[in-house]
Amino acid sequence: MVIELKIDKIIFGGFGLGNYQKMKVFVPYSLPEEKLLVKVKEKKKHYWLGEISQILESSPFRTEPKCPIFKICGGCDFQHAEYIYQLILKKLLVSDCLQHLSNIFFPPKNPLPVNPWHYRNKVQMMFNRNNNRIYIGYYQKNTHKVVEVSDCFINPVIFNEIKNYLNQFLNNNNLEIYDENKKTGNLRFLVLRQANKLKEILLIIVGRFYEKKIDKFYDILPTEIKERIVGFLFNINPFPKNRVLTNNFLSIFGRNYYFEELFNKKFRISVNSFFQNHYEATQLLIKRIIELIEPQETDRILDLYSGVGVFSIVLSPYVKEITGIESEKSAYNDAIFNKLINNCFNVSFQLGKCEEVLDSFDNIDKIILDPPRKGIDEKVIFHLKRIKPKIILYISCNPATFSRDLKRILEIGYEIETIELFDMFPQTYHIEVLGKLVKK
Numbered sequence: 197m198v199i200e201l202k203i204d205k206i207i208f209g210g211f212g213l214g215n216y217q218k219m220k221v222f223v224p225y226s227l228p229e230e231k232l233l234v235k236v237k238e239k240k241k242h243y244w245l246g247e248i249s250q251i252l253e254s255s256p257f258r259t260e261p262k263c264p265i266f267k268i269c270g271g272c273d274f275q276h277a278e279y280i281y282q283l284i285l286k287k288l289l290v291s292d293c294l295q296h297l298s299n300i301f302f303p304p305k306n307p308l309p310v311n312p313w314h315y316r317n318k319v320q321m322m323f324n325r326n327n328n329r330i331y332i333g334y335y336q337k338n339t340h341k342v343v344e345v346s347d348c349f350i351n352p353v354i355f356n357e358i359k360n361y362l363n364q365f366l367n368n369n370n371l372e373i374y375d376e377n378k379k380t381g382n383l384r385f386l387v388l389r390q391a392n393k394l395k396e397i398l399l400i401i402v403g404r405f406y407e408k409k410i411d412k413f414y415d416i417l418p419t420e421i422k423e424r425i426v427g428f429l430f431n432i433n434p435f436p437k438n439r440v441l442t443n444n445f446l447s448i449f450g451r452n453y454y455f456e457e458l459f460n461k462k463f464r465i466s467v468n469s470f471f472q473n474h475y476e477a478t479q480l481l482i483k484r485i486i487e488l489i490e491p492q493e494t495d496r497i498l499d500l501y502s503g504v505g506v507f508s509i510v511l512s513p514y515v516k517e518i519t520g521i522e523s524e525k526s527a528y529n530d531a532i533f534n535k536l537i538n539n540c541f542n543v544s545f546q547l548g549k550c551e552e553v554l555d556s557f558d559n560i561d562k563i564i565l566d567p568p569r570k571g572i573d574e575k576v577i578f579h580l581k582r583i584k585p586k587i588i589l590y591i592s593c594n595p596a597t598f599s600r601d602l603k604r605i606l607e608i609g610y611e612i613e614t615i616e617l618f619d620m621f622p623q624t625y626h627i628e629v630l631g632k633l634v635k636k
């Protein structure tokens with residue numbers, strides 16, 4: 197069935213949304229105001245899913261995607277929109293989430309443009325075999341089908357180069373690749389992490405069991421790549437689940453961490469510790485955190501979900517005392533190390549889940565929250581209500597859980613001062629949100 201459809205808006209998930217005879221129709225790779233002929237692919241009870249079969253009236257912001265496999269690979273969602281328009285789409289998308297999920301009518305500020313290509317600090321790619329040829333790529337959207345990628349435009353160029361050398365090496369040595377359907381074979385993923393400023397790279401190969409021959413991969417790399425790799429690790433992951441890295445690492449050589457520099461502070465980041473994905477966007481975010489927290493010499497601050505301690509350490513010179521809380525041992529250990537190498541004597545870290553350790557905190561002036569995608573636990577809201585900080589800064593990479601949690605924070609006596617956006621993930625529908633809430 198083919199229908200004529202006008203796209204009204206883009207929703208969280210990156211799909212365009214139009215209405216056909218009162219039925220909502222979602223269309224990937226469409227843009228607001230476009231008139232389309234849409235082939236209906238799936239009819240659900242409350243919505244249909246379509247595919248563009250012809251563009252009748254194109255958006256003036258539509259552009260040719262850079263990547264030849266843009267619609268096949270699951271990595272990007274917005275390459276068909278000019279970059280500056282992507283920023284507007286993201287603002288509209290967050291605004292829509294706030295209104296529809298939480299009845300909050302507050303316009304977020306426009307995100308500033310950042311470097312839109314080759315920006316990712318971390319990448320995870322999958323191995324597959326096709327007719328005796330091994331290839332490396334990403335999962336197709338919503339599937340586990342591996343799509344071969346030659347040069348990914350959001351990966352740093354050096355990541356593409358390492359991937360291509362590895363592809364050659366796996367084929368030349370005819371190494372055993374994991375078969376996800378049969379759950380047999382061995383090698384599964386390539387993981388790369390890099391420091392944007394200090395240029396250090398961690399190279400990780402993931403397999404069900406250690407493959408000795410992989411050690412030789414480093415030898416075939418050219419000197420300029422070798423010089424940047426500070427650690428080569430093998431991660432043992434026999435579990436047929438989605439998680440890429442386990443805690444079981446074997447060191448082939450070098451370290452299991454790299455160093456990055458931000459705001460003249462140095463950070464150790466271990467292979468399993470979180471770090472923001474886009475360096476320039478992270479700089480903009482931190483600059484606003486420093487301004488919006490209105491730091492004073494008497495301030496006692498809590499940095500919840502503190503990771504390797506970036507916010508605490510950067511804020512340390514401006515305030516009396518900061519405590520970070522982090523549940524992952526590896527990030528917590530990095531944070532302790534980082535506070536020492538940066539001489540931050542007024543910073544401390546506590547290992548534990550925020551919802552479980554907040555009981556012991558009182559007399560706090562300001563709180564920063566930067567939870568993972570699932571947002572904050574109900575118990576954390578309870579403690580915010582009890583502690584009554586003057587300012588709450590809530591940073592999130594998920595506008596849906598952000599909207600849900602913001603509503604709960606408003607209900608305990610706060611009001612929104614600003615909502616700002618940072619384009620941590622150009623070419624995708626993802627966006628980093630920062631909300632400032634003040635006590636009424």
Ligand SMILES: C[S@@+](CC[C@H](N)C(=O)[O-])C[C@H]1O[C@@H](n2cnc3c(N)ncnc32)[C@H](O)[C@@H]1O
Nearest residue numbers: 470501502503506522523524549550566567568
């Ligand atoms: C989005 S990251 C933020 C890290 C840090 N603020 C930064 O910008 O580098 C979220 C962090 O929260 C940690 N985390 C997840 N659940 C947690 C919980 N319940 N309590 C404390 N930390 C948690 C994760 O390990 C991760 O380091």
